[in-house]
Amino acid sequence: MVDTQTAPSGNQFSLGTLSILAWIGAPEEGHQTPYLLAYTLGDGENGAAENEAAVVALAQSLSLPLDGTMADGSRPGFPVQLLVEAGQAVLTLKALKAQCVAPPEWLAAVEQGAAVHFVLSTRAWPEAAPGQPVPLEAFRAYVGDEEVLRSAAHCLLPVNKLR
DSSP, X not given: OBOOEEEOSOSSSOOOSEEEEEEEOOGXXXXXXXXXXXXXXXXXXXXXXXXXXXXXXXXXXXXXXXSSOEEXXXXXXXXXXXXXXXXXXXXXXXXXXXXXXXXXXXXXXXHTTOOEEEEEOOSOOTTSOTTSOBOHHHXXXXXXXXXXXXXXXXEEEOOBOOO
């Protein structure tokens, strides 16, 4: 099961409910990359299509490419920031903030200095409601879907911590 969290929907974009979740690849197979996924539920007033278009507009406003290239989140002034503190991942996208509880293996990888592979999905995922566990099969189907991955923004984010 995968737990999701949500961001407040009162923002300049018509995102509907924006949720995030943190996971790590299969450590038993040598995958130590921590991932952070942000996605809309597609539950906004005018439906999933508008929410998906709003995510595209958000990505463009952040200068995040939607062409499959990996942006470098460590460059000065990068508009996406990640803070990890007290077992929480706090994501800032301009004035929008979202946070989630990160699993222990994700936190361990971050503590060892791993950058986080952030994915901003432009595809709605209504089955992954905040606060509700997501069945592993549904999670794998969504994050493993080639179309979801191709249409998403990707960047490597350094982790900030309170000092």
